[in-house]
Amino acid sequence: MAKVKSVFICRECGAETSKWNGRCPSCGEWNTLEETESVVSSAVPKSKRSAVKDISDSIYGINDVEMDKDEVRYKTGLNELDRVLGGGLVKGSLVLLGGEPGIGKSTLLLQICQHLGDDHTILYVSGEESARQIKLRAHRLGVDSENLYLLAQTDCEAICAAIVKEKPEIVMIDSIQTMSINGLTGTQGSITQVRECTNMLMHTAKNEEIPMIIVGHVNKDGNIAGPKVMEHIVDAVTVFEGQRNLPYRILRAVKNRFGSTNEIGVFEMAGSGLREVENPSAMLLEGRPVGVSGCCAMCVMEGSRPIMAEVQALVTKSGFSSPRRTSTGLDLNRLYMIIAVLEKRLGFFFGGLDAYLNVIGGMRIDEPACDLPAAAALWSGLTDKPIGEDIILLGEIGLGGEVRGIPFAEQRIHEAVRMGFGRIILPRSSLKGVRTDNLPIKVVGVSSIRQAFDAI
Known part of the structure; x- marks a missing residue:
């Protein structure tokens, strides 16, 4: 006969355990184990087992499978x-x-x-x-x-x-x-x-x-x-x-x-x-403020499509003993890393200041190419120096303060041209093999954050 026993299943990762725990042993989430009943079949004697069904006729060669492309x-x-x-x-x-x-x-x-x-x-x-x-x-x-x-x-x-x-x-x-x-x-x-x-x-x-x-x-x-x-x-x-x-x-x-x-x-x-x-780029850039510090344009790749977006940063005096760090649309850990690099490699001080970072339009950005525009927005918000509205920045930031290469540089440049930007700052290593002649946009290659800020 079949036996019924209770098992506990995590609703987050689906892991099973025989007893309840406050924390899932697989994914580490708290209060996610739910009790359910599992039916376990009793062992069937070998003499009463049915013969194994022959399914060899169901094996097909991949070229024998018919498919109507239309x-x-x-x-x-x-x-x-x-x-x-x-x-x-x-x-x-x-x-x-x-x-x-x-x-x-x-x-x-x-x-x-x-x-x-x-x-x-x-x-x-x-x-x-x-x-x-x-x-x-x-x-x-x-x-x-x-x-x-x-x-x-x-x-x-x-x-x-x-x-x-x-x-x-x-x-x-x-x-x-x-x-x-x-x-x-x-x-x-x-x-x-x-x-x-x-x-x-x-x-x-x-x-x-x-x-x-x-x-x-x-x-x-x-x-x-x-x-x-x-x-x-x-x-x-x-x-x-x-x-x-x-x-x-x-x-x-x-x-x-x-x-x-x-x-x-x-x-x-x-x-x-x-x-x-x-045209998502025009939608996300609509209503950009002019002459306001802490705003920087960037170009993200979503599959095969380049999309323009805007990141904003606000750096202000903190009213608490421990300053706040808030990020919307960008990983909070990357915000911590960018602030640490700006403090260590460029000498900026964020210790007593709150830092707020936001990607406009509800976009969620997870590619490293947005490190440099986020750093530029923080720098602009800290120094209160606006970034030109016709400037776009791209690049991944290393812990040594270097700007590393990014993929799809040519597609991003053409999208910036289509949206009417006048200057694009991106890693020098990403310009290898990219033709920038006769483009109605000034392409500036940099190898460090300091060079990028000087080019702004």
């Missing part, structure tokens, strides 16, 4: 979303769409249903809203496709059975935290339910070759609830970033088996839904 991907009608997905929805793929409540996940799904419904049948499954509520939101967004079908249900087994029977070409699940399987322990949204429901949807998508998009909520830390127990099951993980009180949204791919994980899509939330932002 039907590999479905275009969603939003170029920004297609860019993030690697060109569109792949047949039989399972895509996880995460984000904070109210960020625009359900709005995005309904909008792409209008375009996809021209040529494909779509089943929109909602566990949070009734069919009438979905209809009201669809009417506001102008979605009236005749090929869009609604299903308000939370039983995952019944949903999969309906998908197999009706065979829609595309399925939307909103959201995975509301789905449940009756035979499992745990409430809706628990680790066990989320994992097994995702696994059941994955098998349905693969067997029927139906692409599915499932919505996932985020926890208090901003991560998709139960990410580690889901991300190895789904084919792509996309996350909506941005603030609900700001109109701009950024869709980022965290995992993608069928495309790059560095691409982003930029949207603007309007009364009629999400609108694509075709």
Whole structure:
């Protein structure tokens, strides 16, 4: 007979342990272990074991697998979303769409249903809203496709059975935290339910070759609830970033088996839904202050796309014994490192001063090429010397005060030219092989932070 025992599963990393701990022994997070029941099968005598099924006929050569190139991907009608997905929805793929409540996940799904419904049948499954509520939101967004079908249900087994029977070409699940399987322990949204429901949807998508998009909520830390127990099951993980009180949204791919994980899509939330932002650089540089210290422009690479952005720094006298260090959009540890380099190598003093760093537009920057513009913004805020509005800086900072090379220098230069900048300061080592002749912009190569500040 099968035996039932209790195990504790971490909702952050999915690690299992036989006893409860205040801190997960795998990922180190506190208060993340949840109790669940695990069924352990008793040993079956060798004499009663069934014969192993022969599956050798299921082995194919890779060149023997048929594939219709014209039907590999479905275009969603939003170029920004297609860019993030690697060109569109792949047949039989399972895509996880995460984000904070109210960020625009359900709005995005309904909008792409209008375009996809021209040529494909779509089943929109909602566990949070009734069919009438979905209809009201669809009417506001102008979605009236005749090929869009609604299903308000939370039983995952019944949903999969309906998908197999009706065979829609595309399925939307909103959201995975509301789905449940009756035979499992745990409430809706628990680790066990989320994992097994995702696994059941994955098998349905693969067997029927139906692409599915499932919505996932985020926890208090901003991560998709139960990410580690889901991300190895789904084919792509996309996350909506941005603030609900700001109109701009950024869709980022965290995992993608069928495309790059560095691409982003930029949207603007309007009364009629999400609108694509075709020129993110102009959007992020809009409203730049003129003649104000602590502001510096930079160019970041998001996949194959160069995007202009602005970093601002405010350095002011601290009212506390320990000065504050705050960073929004840039890793706080990099801010610590940049301040330490400025103090040690250039002799600037930040000891009794608060330092605030902010990337405008809600952008989250994680590439080292933004070290130099962040350092220039801190230097400008400290000395109260404005940086020219036609100057852009790029470069990675080493602990010795040197400016190291960055990739894609030529693409960044051309983007700066397109946006009308007059001078770009970047590492000298990055200019090797880059043609700067006849460019309407002055290119300055530097090898240290001091040279960069002198060139400003």
